[in-house]
Amino acid sequence: MSQAPTSFLENAPVLVRDWATGFLPAPARWFANSLIDIVSILAVFGLLFAFLTLAERKILGRVQNRPGPNRVGWAGWMQPFADGIKMLTKEDVVPIAADRVLHFLAPVVILAFSILTFAVIPFGRNLVPLDLDAAVVYFFAASSSTELAVFMAGWSSHNKYSLFAAMRALAQLVSYELPLLLSFVPVVLATGKLSTTGIVAAQAGWKWGFVPHWLVFTPWGAAGFAIFMVSALAESNRSPFDLPEAESELIAGHLTEYSGFKYAIFFMAEYFGMCALSGMAVTLFLGGWQAPLPALEFIPSYAWFAIKLMALLFGFMWIRATLPRLRIDQLTRLAWKFLVPLALVNLGTTAFWFLSTDWSGPFQAIRWAVAVGLVILPAILLGRSLGSGLGPRTYRYA
């Protein structure tokens, strides 16, 4: 564990909270503290959602050599609020044959479960909303429950295209849940903990004074991080896996019959899911709120968490701007024939890594070589078999 938190900025959020609730009796203080935690998560991530939509449009615009939204406010900075007002004032159309109760419940359920996932992410040294023993299991339990809402949305719309799209979305979400779950098992194996604070604490410290003990800097950690991020892209319906929604081809899939603010709520849930999965990736593989260098520890931990989170979110947007969409059969094949076997091999690599911890001298080099080989060779072999028979296409009548 690194130095005890001393700087004022590090403790500032907790100090402010305790100052605000200090005059209350103990049981009420606990309640008020929880309430403040909830409200601050909702406020921070609600605003983050608003500005992420703007950032996404701006970044996509830059990548595609156009300015993006630049009319509302200063250079487009008020765009999210204009969008919000537009969404709120739009008519809420419900198909006459729709299952009205389920049609209403679907956005509520999806938003509720995606907000629940934020509860266990350690945002900073002192900023852990809920410190559970089995926090990682909680996180994935909550995030996998949103699948039910996708089905509810598709089925209750009484539109066969919505239903097909919901089934397609479920096939995708169920397929990618497996590599997502398998990719963090090595982390649990390595740290021996299921609590997010414990996993972050296990990644504290530096080797030789400058290489952080983040799990991504081990061969199996890097592989796990890659698998986790690819599956996270698919789980949060982001491009190149945005088949559930694919607004340019599939007229928004299971959301076809949603309008107005209900539609906006699905979007909110998608961005919340993206933020939560990125936050979990930061926690599991990138050392959580730990600073990358000892000299940089004066910057408060939550700032480091925010920087890492933003970097991952920027990566998500960059990928969206770069890669074309996959077809549904390619998508499920990638999950079952590539990511799942790789994640299973990665478990073996992790086991080897921890069986060989006491190797020293030249054996250390051998250990690294074997582990890196165990990561790269299966990836190359599986990738070859995945792409066999799909050589470069020639378009004879193009």
Next chain:
Amino acid sequence: MNAALILIALATLGTAAVAMAGRNLLHSVILLAATWTGIAVFYLWAGAQFVAFAQVLVYLGAISMVVLFAVLLTRRAREESVAGPELKSRTFFSVLAGLAVAVVLLAAGASAPLAVSSGPAPEVTVRDLGVLLMGPDAAALLVAGVLLTIALIGAVVLAAGSGPDEGEDAP
């Protein structure tokens, strides 16, 4: 404390009862998901965090999907998702199966030594659970895994067994 338990029990049993009585299969599935959530809440109330989250992960995340796919892929038309006990033999066998399960459960419950202790609940960590599962109870885990695999392969065989000319003429 007990009021919470009664609330949880009422919600769990109520959703289960409505799910059984309902005519719309899809509504029943979603109510069943609510029942499973109620069981998870009961585990939480009893202090078994890990089991509760595993319950949500497995039942809400996976089993409800299996049930949904089964319902949607076996019914041809939307109207058919309204089911009733139209066949007498079906009713008879379902009652028989329900009674058999009830007898097994009651027998197991009656023969189990239910120690009532007033002391504080023992602290069981996830590590203890894992050690128990991988140590003394490894055989049971393996048997359950093999059974489930056999069931899965059987389901694939059943699903793949139908001829290619079926299922295409649905409206």
